[in-house]
Each structure stands twice: as structure tokens, then as C-alpha cells.
């Protein structure tokens with residue numbers, strides 16, 4: 001049995017994989033594959049509608065917000081959001097907490113003045129900056145809620161009087177959020193939503209159409225909203241499996257229920273990291289991510305042997321990103337707590353042997 005701690009694309013529930021495979025062979029008893037029907041067919045329109053309805057229900061999206069599925073990954077959103085939100089000659093604020101925020105900043109600079117009001121680069125992005133002020137003339141404040149590579153997470157969101165824009169690629173649907181606090185939320189699908197290929201965007205309608213820019217249709221949120229995520233052919237399979245996965249989450253009791261499980265999973269692993277003298281965490285304790293647990297060994301020479309030992313126990317995908325080293329265990333929604341227990345046992349056994 002494999003325990004998949006990979007950072008993304010990553011584990012999805014086994015039952016979702018099974019249902020997805022049925023859909024590939026015979027979608028809803030149509031005698032056709034989900035891959036061969038028209039995206040304009042009522043059967044697929046129903047899939048898109050249900051996926052969007054589930055996002056709204058699971059996150060309690062209030063009236064006045066639109067939910068769309070796009071393509072291009074979270075990386076395209078780095079540019080698209082600035083294109084749509086930042087008027088010529090205006091300024092936006094960014095908090096830099098890692099690789100993904102840095103990329104978001106670089107892309108946004110193509111569209112206006114970007115004020116990096118806080119950064120944790122001085123300590124290899126191992127903490128969440130807490131001391132900053134957002135300039136009154138800033139159009140929005142952008143941050144990355146979970147830093148997939150460095151293993152830090154905002155446990156309290158910045159206060160920017162509603163003008164918050166957030167990359168939630170690696171922690172959306174892992175915990176309860178108040179969508180009304182945000183102007184825009186975006187996330188690549190391939191962690192807690194579904195397979196790679198779709199990108200979820202939740203945007204407050206009233207902030208759109210104010211830049212005075214002419215925006216190419218594919219990059220224009222308003223056009224994508226009025227076309228109901230079907231301006232062009234959507235990533236049908238990714239949307240379909242995302243819908244199945246959101247159904248799974250709803251059946252489990254929704255975000256509130258999964259949050260409790262996620263807290264228990266993270267607690268179990270961090271407790272072992274802190275207890276076991278061979279290991280240590282890499283981030284400020286108060287900013288530790290519940291989704292991306294980064295840790296190293298006191299003796300770096302033991303890292304390769306531990307990686308091998310953990311792999312023998314079925315724990316895969318735990319090699320850390322090269323910018324942090326050591327290990328990263330991603331504890332996304334679909335990862336059962338039993339998998340975390342297997343990793344913790346491997347750490348304990350490895351300690352006994354070393």
C-alpha cells in the first residue's frame with residue numbers, strides 16, 4: 001500500500017478515482033465517455049453547474065461573488081488578476097512569503113506599481129511576516145495563504161478592508177474561511193480540488209470592469225463569468241473529477257469536518273517531529289502549515305537512509321523541495337490519518353535503529 005505525501009498533483013480519494021474511471025468508460029449510463037461528449041451537451045453543463053454549486057455551498061460563497069473554472073493554472077492568475085484589478089498607474093500591495101508569491105509579484109509588475117510591504121525572504125521564508133501596513137491608495141493586498149514549498153501558512157488573514165486577493169492553491173477547502181473577507185480567491189485544482197487542468201476563481205463582481213484596460217477575452221473575468229466558464233472548451237475531465245471530489249467532501253461533512261481531521265493529522269506529525277531527536281521542523285512554530293509539513297534531520301547524512309526507509313514503508317513523495325531540503329509531507333484532504341500514522345511510526349522505528 002502506498003501513502004502519497006506528494007505536493008501536487010497529489011492524492012485524491014480512492015473512491016473518486018474509481019468513479020472517475022467509470023465516467024471515462026460510460027458516463028452516467030449514456031453509453032459514452034465523459035471524454036467524448038460535447039462540453040455543450042446538457043450532461044456536461046450539469047457537471048459544470050454542480051461543480052460550481054458545490055464550491056458555493058462548501059465555502060458559503062455569499063451573493064455578489066462569481067465562481068468560475070479557468071485554465072492556465074494558478075500561474076496564469078498571477079498575471080490575470082493584476083490585468084483585471086489594477087488600473088493603469090495604480091498600486092497594489094503584496095506580501096512575499098515564498099516562491100509562489102515572488103512569481104505573483106513579478107507578473108503583477110507588468111501591470112502597475114507593486115509595493116512589497118512585507119517579506120520573509122531574510123530567513124528563507126520560514127515565517128509569516130506580521131508587521132506591515134497597507135497603503136491607503138493600494139488597490140488590493142495579495143498574499144499566498146499556504147506556502148507549499150516552505151511550509152508556512154497564514155493562520156490569521158491580513159486585514160485589508162475587504163480588498164484581499166489570495167492564492168489559496170494549496171489550502172483551499174482544508175479549513176473554513178470567510179469568503180466575504182476577500183475580493184478574489186484563486187487556486188490551481190491539483191491539490192484539494194481535483195486533477196491538474198482547471199483553476200478555480202472566486203471573485204467579487206463589483207470589483208471588476210474598473211481598470212479602463214482592454215482585456216483579451218480569455219483573460220477577462222467578466223467575459224468568463226458571462227460565458228459561465230465555457231468561453232472556450234473547458235478542461236472537461238478536470239472539472240468532472242473536481243465535481244466528484246467536492247461531492248466526496250460534502251458527504252464527509254464538508255470543510256468544517258475535514259478541518260478537524262486536518263488538524264489531527266498535522267498535530268500527529270508535528271508532535272513526532274518535536275519529540276524525535278533525529279528530526280526538526282524548518283519553520284516558525286506558530287506559522288506551521290497544516291497542509292505542507294517541512295522538516296529536516298539534525299544529521300543531514302541520515303536523510304537519504306530515512307527517505308529510503310520511509311519509502312520501504314510505502315511513504316512516497318516526502319522528499320523536500322530543493323530550496324528547503326530534507327522532507328515535506330503534504331497532508332491534503334484526501335490523505336487519511338492512517339497514512340500519517342505510518343509515517344510517524346517510520347520515524348519512531350528509524351530513531352530506534354539509529
Ligand code: PMP
Nearest residue numbers: 073074075100148167169170188
Ligand atoms: N501557488 C501555489 C501556492 C502553488 O502551490 C502552486 C503550485 N504548486 C502554484 C501557485 C502554481 O500552480 P500552477 O502549477 O497551477 O500554475
